[in-house]
Amino acid sequence: MTTAIWWIRRDLRLADNEALSAAISQARRVVPVFILDPVPLSGPMSSDKRNAFLFAGLRALDADLRALGSRLILRRGRPVEELFRLSAETGASIIFAEEDYSPYARRRDAQVAAELPLSLVGSSAIRPPGLVMKQDGTPYTVFTPFSRAWLGLGPLQLGDLRPVPARLPDPGDVESIPVLDERTATMDVLSRPGEAAARRRLEQFLAEPAADYDDKRNRLDLDGTSRLSPYLRFGMVSARAAAVAAQNAQAEARDGARAKGLSTWLNELIWRDFYIHILYHFPHVRHTSFRETLRDIPWRNDPAEFDAWCNGQTGYPVVDAAMRQLRQTGWMPNRARMIVASFLVKDLLIDWRWGERWFMNQLIDGDPAANNGGWQWTAGTGTDAAPYFRIFNPVTQSHNFDPEGAYIRRWVPELAAMPSPAIHEPWRLKQQAQQALGCLLGRDYPQPILDHATARERTLAAYRP
């Protein structure tokens, strides 16, 4: 009787899972295992919030497996050692896993493959790295031609998706540690972990009109984004299945605006693939600028200012609202990420890697490829990045994307009584007016940490070639 190990990493699902399908079709006994690896779980890029989401997701996966006659085996330790031990215990002749492309994941998998029969099948990307290349065989470094080539590969086929197995074989008598029960306030605010919740969120999002997705996704005061990122991060829904669903909904869309909204969202999924490919082909971006000409920016790196940014105490309401939302919920909409990132890099002149690490420490959806790509984009150091002189004005952004100030009021309660437009720049109110609104700057809410116009000039000078 052959035994296969299904090694789960960031594919916490039963639907459209090639590694699981391969294991079932090639072995009579399948041992689903997740290994709690101390490197991602407690290293410098780890996040308690993301771990809590993961643990809850593992509990959900275990329940789903049990419903089909199996269960989740959980181990803790270095993957290569744990898999070696588990293989010996179970007599497994092969290990199946979905391919994961971060530099750490590739090193880890190479170590395992050197000692054990590891078969990587399927991909955490929609189109795996290496599939979307220029004519001359080199990778794309600009998004638009990349997306054109990506789409040019043809429509995704629903038939390519693997169904949920009807039944799963019993893994047998295998030791497992109990799943940790860690909770944060996060779960109530954003999303329930697990495959069923992911599926519901996707269906709900695609059923929404989606016509106004283009504009609404940028609004901080409205729920215009898909809010699927945590699920995609852990593969609770496969990115491929999400793309197929978007593509099909687009084909069936009755009005052009809805089709446009869906294609914009599909484009966001292509951005996700783009940054997975970039990190795969240029792993050094994890440590330094993609652009060699922008490796010597004279960062100020003031620790007190970094601290103010992390804690939402910069005195710029929209920045503080977003940073507090991040700290409380482990998530921010994309527009908010761009605003706070621009503020850290181009107002405070702090190294984008500090912001990258803080985001990884906080984000439930924190992913090395997408996070690094986003930060390098904002800093102007990355592939197809924003030019260095593109500097967000936090007040203008606040007016444009939180017109009534509802988002600010939600996350910065000190400003709750402040009307719009004053709420976007409360320092312009006279002290008397501040008092009357119950929010005196310097007492109830910080004075702005800097003057944007001055900071802008400083940054232009620092970046100027």
Added chain:
DNA sequence: TGAAATGTTGGGGCG
């Protein structure tokens, strides 16, 4: 998925 500075145009008030 920028914003600020600078340039251009045209309506309206006014002598």
Added chain:
DNA sequence: ACGCCCCAACATTTC
């Protein structure tokens, strides 16, 4: 009627 100024609105350039 005409020239002049102001200024909003829009366009272009620059960072």
